[in-house]
Amino acid sequence: MSFDAVLTMTPSKVAIITLTGELDATVADKFRAEIQKATAQDARRLVLMVKDLEYMASAGLRVLIFAKQKMGPKVDLYVVEPQEAILEVITMTGFAQSVIVLDEYNQAEIESV
Numbered sequence: 001m002s003f004d005a006v007l008t009m010t011p012s013k014v015a016i017i018t019l020t021g022e023l024d025a026t027v028a029d030k031f032r033a034e035i036q037k038a039t040a041q042d043a044r045r046l047v048l049m050v051k052d053l054e055y056m057a058s059a060g061l062r063v064l065i066f067a068k069q070k071m072g073p074k075v076d077l078y079v080v081e082p083q084e085a086i087l088e089v090i091t092m093t094g095f096a097q098s099v100i101v102l103d104e105y106n107q108a109e110i111e112s113v
Contacts, residue, residue, distance in 0.1 A: 003027040007034040012111045015043035020052040023060035031060065035067045045110060046071060051081035056089050064090075068098055080105045 003021035010016065015038035023031060038046060046067060068077055077099045079090065090096045 003030065005031045005034045007037050009038070009041055009043065010107075010111060013041070013043055014045040014047060014111055015041065016047045016049060018049040018052075022055040023053060023063075024055070024057040025059035028057075028059040028063050031063045032066060035063065035070060039070050043071065043075060045076050045078065047078040047080060047105070047110060049080050049105065050083070050086055053086055054083065056086050061089060061093060061095065064095060064099070076100060078102055078110060 003023055004019070006018045008016045008018070017031075017034050017038065019031065021027075035046075048064075064077070071077070078101075079086075079099050080102045081104060082090065082101060087096075087101065090099065090101070
């Protein structure tokens, strides 16, 4: 399955990036580009919709770390609806302590924080 990353910005400056397919080194730059667009628009939250992300290699994890560093400590990073394999990668590496993992997207909750 191919990879795609699509950025949507809400009026309250929440960046939502929907990730689908398989995130490996060959496509990590596409994900990184969407992070950079969100940063350029002064996003105050970053929400990663990963329900349809089937695989994430270490290159994808590096982009998550890049996102956290690039956006700074005041920007919360949410990972929404991760499949077991994605959650395992995030948890095993310890990165789960740097993100907020949600079972479902709650717009009111995320945008009001």
